[in-house]
Amino acid sequence: MKPGYKKVERMTGFMRINHWVVAISMLAAVVTGLYIGHPYYQSLIADPAVDKYVMAWNRWVHLMVAIIFDVSSIVIAYLYFFSRFEKPYKKILPTGKNIKEFMAVIVNLLTFNRSKKFDSTHSDSFNTVYFLIFHAMLAWMLLTGLQLYVHGLESGHSSIGDWWPWMLHFVTDWTIAFTGGTNMDVRISHHTVMYSIITWVMFHIYYQVWRTIFWKEGDINIVFGGSKYVKEEK
Amino acid sequence: MDRRDALMKMFSAKGVKVNTNRGEAYYSKLKETMQKRLNELRNAPAASKVDINKVLEAEGLTRRDFMKWASAACAAMMLPASFTPLMAEAAELMNRVPVIWIELQDCAGNSEAILRSDAPTIDELILETISLEFNETLMAAAGHQAEEHLDEAMKTFAGKYLCVVEGSIPLHMDGQYGTIGAKGETFEEHLLRVAGSSAAVVAVGTCATFGGVPAAAPNPTGAVGVQDIVKGKPIINIPACPANPANITGTILHFVLTGQVPELDHLNRPKFAFGYRIHDNCERRAHFDAGEFVEAWGDEGAENNWCLYKMGCKGPMTFNNCSVVRYNSGTNWPIGAGHGCIGCSEPQFWDKYAQERPMADTHFKAPTGGVEKTVDEFGLGLLTVAGIGIGIHAAISAAAGKKEEV
Numbered sequence: 001m002k003p004g005y006k007k008v009e010r011m012t013g014f015m016r017i018n019h020w021v022v023a024i025s026m027l028a029a030v031v032t033g034l035y036i037g038h039p040y041y042q043s044l045i046a047d048p049a050v051d052k053y054v055m056a057w058n059r060w061v062h063l064m065v066a067i068i069f070d071v072s073s074i075v076i077a078y079l080y081f082f083s084r085f086e087k088p089y090k091k092i093l094p095t096g097k098n099i100k101e102f103m104a105v106i107v108n109l110l111t112f113n114r115s116k117k118f119d120s121t122h123s124d125s126f127n128t129v130y131f132l133i134f135h136a137m138l139a140w141m142l143l144t145g146l147q148l149y150v151h152g153l154e155s156g157h158s159s160i161g162d163w164w165p166w167m168l169h170f171v172t173d174w175t176i177a178f179t180g181g182t183n184m185d186v187r188i189s190h191h192t193v194m195y196s197i198i199t200w201v202m203f204h205i206y207y208q209v210w211r212t213i214f215w216k217e218g219d220i221n222i223v224f225g226g227s228k229y230v231k232e233e234k
Numbered sequence: 235m236d237r238r239d240a241l242m243k244m245f246s247a248k249g250v251k252v253n254t255n256r257g258e259a260y261y262s263k264l265k266e267t268m269q270k271r272l273n274e275l276r277n278a279p280a281a282s283k284v285d286i287n288k289v290l291e292a293e294g295l296t297r298r299d300f301m302k303w304a305s306a307a308c309a310a311m312m313l314p315a316s317f318t319p320l321m322a323e324a325a326e327l328m329n330r331v332p333v334i335w336i337e338l339q340d341c342a343g344n345s346e347a348i349l350r351s352d353a354p355t356i357d358e359l360i361l362e363t364i365s366l367e368f369n370e371t372l373m374a375a376a377g378h379q380a381e382e383h384l385d386e387a388m389k390t391f392a393g394k395y396l397c398v399v400e401g402s403i404p405l406h407m408d409g410q411y412g413t414i415g416a417k418g419e420t421f422e423e424h425l426l427r428v429a430g431s432s433a434a435v436v437a438v439g440t441c442a443t444f445g446g447v448p449a450a451a452p453n454p455t456g457a458v459g460v461q462d463i464v465k466g467k468p469i470i471n472i473p474a475c476p477a478n479p480a481n482i483t484g485t486i487l488h489f490v491l492t493g494q495v496p497e498l499d500h501l502n503r504p505k506f507a508f509g510y511r512i513h514d515n516c517e518r519r520a521h522f523d524a525g526e527f528v529e530a531w532g533d534e535g536a537e538n539n540w541c542l543y544k545m546g547c548k549g550p551m552t553f554n555n556c557s558v559v560r561y562n563s564g565t566n567w568p569i570g571a572g573h574g575c576i577g578c579s580e581p582q583f584w585d586k587y588a589q590e591r592p593m594a595d596t597h598f599k600a601p602t603g604g605v606e607k608t609v610d611e612f613g614l615g616l617l618t619v620a621g622i623g624i625g626i627h628a629a630i631s632a633a634a635g636k637k638e639e640v
Contacts, residue, residue: 113635113636151511154514184586192609192613210627216637217638
């Protein structure tokens with residue numbers, strides 16, 4: 001370690017694993033989701049249907065990563081309030097201190113790091129709010145996705161019991177009315193928000209790399225090694 | 235009612251779940267209600283002289299055909315087989331339930347679907363025996379004579395007749411897009427008047443239920459469905475373009491049998507007909523799961539009856555019983571004939587379902603305006619804008635950004 005710098009831990013091992021599980025799930029969900037909406041490769045394989053099952057496998061993967069995604073989101077939602085490491089909700093509340101920090105970080109980004117008037121030791125208010133937007137979009141994908149999924153459970157039964165389709169209807173039926181009144185509106189919304197999420201990811205990756213280059217505090221290591229470096233107060 | 239049932243009733247009564255087995259007690263009680271209702275009807279004077287048995291005989295159909303139909307109708311309405319004799323009796327008593335059928339803004343396709351078949355099914359024949367008191371498309375009377383006839387029927391059968399509506403209701407320009415009769419009554423006034431003293435309203439076809447084709451963007455006439463106009467009356471929606479005669483008959487039979495409307499879903503559609511998805515009972519479903527799709531009309535896949543999803547089939551988003559009941563005496567249905575489902579029993583189907591494009595390529599109203607855009611076009615635009623923004627920021631950062639001193 002360079003003299004004059006100290007190491008600060010920013011993500012625990014669990015948080016990092018969760019981050020990469022989410023990243024991989026997202027990639028898999030996009031690849032399979034696009035196929036489900038518009039099968040973009042052909043499966044003219046000279047085998048009986050039972051061997052290829054291409055759409056079925058795509059749907060299987062899509063639903064499986066969705067469940068992993070959902071579980072990780074629920075864990076994150078819990079950690080927002082009860083994490084023993086850092087409780088993100090404290091940075092989201094619109095307190096004077098948070099708003100000031102939020103603005104200072106934006107100013108830093110827009111002045112190309114010519115002004116840096118906040119403490120970059122811990123997760124700042126801007127980034128926390130930015131992650132909140134991501135989690136809100138994920139929650140929306142969860143609700144619309146489950147609504148599209150429950151269409152196939154008309155019998156009201158499922159392998160894990162009748163409570164499951166019942167609960168899905170109870171929790172997600174409002175998304176039909178909310179998006180415009182038809183099943184297709186739910187699908188359009190599910191598809192559109194995928195692009196919002198990809199846009200979100202584009203800026204997220206850019207911003208973390210940008211911070212690493214211009215702040216020179218090794219921010220990119222947060223998600224790999226769990227820590228970054230900050231100058232020690234003199 | 236135990237706690238779970240109570241919760242279910244409170245929260246999910248309008249879901250799509252179809253309960254096909256309600257237990258002994260429920261059915262014996264239902265049977266009693268039906269028996270009582272049928273006895274009442276039998277003692278009531280026949281409103282129409284047409285007798286189903288004579289009609290069947292004239293068409294060369296035997297009693298056995300009729301009983302076969304009755305047991306199929308029982309199954310379609312999700313009743314146990316023991317209800318078959320009641321079903322047959324109800325069909326015989328159909329001529330005691332007066333029906334006033336009004337025709338609003340549409341193509342009369344639902345009437346045509348029932349009337350124009352050259353080998354009518356028993357479903358269709360039964361519809362011929364209902365006591366049709368008034369029907370603009372069929373009756374000989376016109377002008378003041380027809381008006382008088384309607385007034386008389388409404389007065390005689392006040393509170394007892396079924397008001398069947400075909401077609402949407404135009405509301406723009408004070409409803410002047412559609413007027414009817416010698417007095418120039420608008421469709422809205424006409425509907426409100428006829429529905430007003432009916433026992434229940436049956437909206438037949440997608441125009442009457444959700445506005446249908448006339449309500450497609452930009453909806454110049456301001457067309458809406460019956461449920462947007464008529465309030466405070468039981469409304470049964472039987473959408474599809476055209477509505478399947480089997481579903482119309484089923485609904486009217488249910489009314490004859492119980493005097494009540496059948497169990498409805500959140501769009502007021504009878505669950506016995508609209509509780510299931512086209513996709514889940516489709517004969518081409520295996521090809522969907524296998525990823526075997528028709529890529530162009532008449533290609534190898536089309537010759538092998540592969541899945542029509544990529545040709546724009548909307549079966550996975552559409553609730554209807556076409557894949558089970560089919561059309562024209564169960565002869566065939568759109569997917570069987572090699573064309574995808576256009577989702578005609580769903581609201582706003584013309585704008586959101588009825589195109590020969592895969593699901594993901596549906597054109598929609600993007601926040602940036604216009605309807606002629608797919609989600610992917612909009613999304614790629616979004617990604618491009620984000621990419622340009624990031625590029626500009628990166629370029630300026632590289633040129634003029636301040637790196638921290640190490």
